[in-house]
Structures are given as C-alpha cells and as structure tokens.
Amino acid sequence: MTIQFNTNAESSLRLLPADAVFPVALSDEAIQEGMGSAVNEQLPAPKTTAGTVAELSNTAAPLIDWNGLRPDGTELAFQKLAHHLSTLLHAEIHFGRALASGGVAFEFSSPARTELADVVNLTRSAIVEASFAVGKVLVASQSEMTSGVLENFRNVHQLQFVISFAVADPRGPLEPTTGVVLGLAGAFPMGMDPPKLLEQLRIELSAWIFAWHACREHARTNSFGRLLRKWPLQRAKWLALGSAVASLSLLIPVPYWPQRQCVVEPAARRFVSSPVDGRVLRSLVRPGDIVDAGQSIGHMDDSQLRLELSAAQAELEQAGKQQDSALAHQEGGKMRMAQLEQQKVALKIQSLQAQLERLELRSPIAGVVLQGEWYRSEGAPVARGDTLFEIAPLETMTVQVHLTTEDLGEIAVDDSATVHVDSANGEKWSGKLSRIDPRAEVIDEQIRFVADMEVVNRDNRLRPGMKGTVRLSAGYRSLGWLVFHRPYMWLMKNLVW
16 A cells, blocks of 8 residues: 655635634743643543545544644643643554654654663664655555565554655755654554544644744743843943952952073083193093092193202202212311202202192093183193183082063062973972072063072983073962052053153
C-alpha cells in the first residue's frame, strides 16, 4: 500500500470544518502559564467530537481541539498533543525535527520510552527518515514493508502496523519539516479510510506545529523585551552601585612589584700586573677561562734579567777575588771594601732572582678570567705596573639594579628581589638590596641610581656582564595608586612643576 499525499492545498483545506480555530498568537499570560507548568503534569483525557476512529475517518471533524490543546510554545503543550492523538487513534506517536547533520532537534513521544540506547537510536532514525519523506507515507506491517527502519522499529516495539510521514512547514519548502511516526498495536478498524485520515492529520499538525514554533519564538522575544524595558528604570541604580563598587575597589591593597633592568657583575676582582718593564712572552689563558688559585697563566720575557743576573754573579766573583788578594797582602782597608762590594752584589743577585720568579705570572685566586687577551699580542712591550689580567671569583655575584629617580621614594635597602637573566631558561635567583649608590650614573644615556644585591651563583650559571630583569617586592600599594600614579606624575611634571 503506497499512500501519496494530496499536494493541492485548496482540496486539503476542505477536510477541515469551517469553524476550526487557528490562533495567530497567544497572550503573554498564556505563554507564562504554559512555561511555568510542570512537564510531568498528569495529562487530562482528550476531548473529541467523535467517539471512534471509524467515525473520524468518515467525517471532517477536527482531530486537534485548539481550545483544549493550545500551541503555546511549551514542551507540556507538545506532550499533551502527543497524548491526545495517541488516545484518539489508539496508537503511539513520535514527533521530531531532523537536523542537516542527521540528528534530531526536538523530540516528543506519547508513551514512556525505554532508556535503552538501541531503542532510542532506532526511534530517532525513524523520525529522521520520516522528516525527509516529503509527500509520501512509509509503511511497515506484516504484509507490506516500504522501510527497513520502520520494520526494525515495528519489531522492537512489538507493533502490528507502523506508518511515518513528514509534516511540512506552511512558510515554504525551504523550512525544516517534522517527522511523525505512528505505531498501532492492531490493524486499522474496518471502514476506516487511512489516506483521508493521514491527510487530515498532516494538515492539522502542520498548522499546529507552525503556531507552536511561533509562540515559542514569541516567548523568547518577549522575555528579552521585558528585560530591555526594565533596564532604563534600573539604570540609575545600577550605575550608582557600579560607581560605588569601582571606587571602593581602588582602595584595595595589592602587592607592588616593579620590574627594573640589571647587570650581573662579580662581587670581587683581582688584578695581575706586570712586575717589570718588559714584554709578554707567552699567555696561557684567555677571557672566559676558569682558573685555580696559583695556576700559571703567562710568562714575561726574562732574557734581560738573566743577563743582569749573569753580570751580577761575575761582579760577585770579582769582589771575592779582591777580598782574597787584600787578605794575602794584609791590606785591611781593601779587604773591608771588597766585603762591602760582595754584600752589595749579593743583594742585587737576590733581587734579580726574585724578579725572575715573578716573571711567571700566576692567578692569585680561583675564578674566571675577565680581561687579558695577550694570546693575540704575545711579545708586546709593557711597563711595570700595567694590568695584564683581571680575575674574579664566581661563587658570589653582585647584581646591579638600575633605578630611576622616582624609585628612590618607593624602593629602599633590604627590599626583596628576584633576578631573571636572559640566558638562564627560567631559572631565578633571590636576594635583598644591600645598598643604593648615593650618586647617580649615566647608563644608556639615562640617569640611573645603581642598587646592589648579592646572590649565590649556583653551578656558575651567572657570568659577568649578563643582563636581565629584577622584580622588586616594594610592599603594598592601593589599586588606585597603581592605576593613576604614572599619569599623575606625568601631569605634575608637564603641567605643574
């Protein structure tokens, strides 16, 4: 049995009585009453003008009483409709609107369906299939089957006869349709005209569902409109309350953590200078090398000192011979002069030997070589006292924090600080400001006061000259001070002072 719906709107509308009521819109009171009703309310018995399905099939009496089943846009109204049609037709009925993705936008059923996932999915599949069956009816019974989905639905629900069809939206063919699945436990009664009944049901459901959606959208719009209408009345109060809250929030104390630039420098430095006038013969280290205390780091040219030492030793030997000659001739004065000459030359030899020992340059402390690129200019002449190497220990480093003039009124000695350097990969060092220089310096063409803080150099990660950022902990300030302090100082500098 293949049932085709009559697509002639004029002939279809003749199935409805002349006094059928189709409300265009419901009042706000009716919508609020429907929205506030409980979903699980006990459904009343439906009122019908015909007592049996057979009578309905042979008359044009309306299947839906709009006065008793008002499409007010609530879920309760749709459930009442499903319950009414289920009782009227002695069947279970399922409604749903399919989405383009294949899901179901909304769904209502007359019986209490089981929560088993397979049954729920099968019902939704039947609704989706019905939504796209525009203009025809799908059937599944013991003698006929036009849909495999309905056949599975009939077997799972243990029904004798299942039909499904689509209810179009009166606004046009591009609007989404609603799928209707109707299941009967027994066969249609004798004398019943199924095509006529289904055509009438389709037309009445189309108008009712359209009105239900219109009321639902109307309720949402009215709720938003009422909120907008109340807003001007409450605006002054809300603005005053908001201003009071904003003003009080400016008094909330919050931590003041200014960030400033810094440079890492060694806590102490030692210098190795040239002991004599001469030349640097050999350099064994270069800047950046780590050395131990007493480690040889270079050699001075000792050729001149060795010549002077040889000459002094010859003079000492000559003075000894003169002393022996004076002793042999018993010349006391000459012997005394020879002894004095020997003592003088011996002191000179000791001095030259000490200078020779100092020509081997050694590191006075353990640390890193900061200056001393003599490996590039070996043999260059130097004067006595010239600095050859600069060496600094790495166990403790000094972080020089660059403060502005305004910072002197907010930051003080003993304030805690945390150091982040650019090459430390998130590692940080903590300490306190130990001193602030009383005199400013010009750093990067800006006036800055240098504050020092000492940190322990773990694993020698910090090297002299590294740049970074210091976050200072300078107590608490109000939120308003943090927000308006800088604009206030700018105005005072440019407009008042």
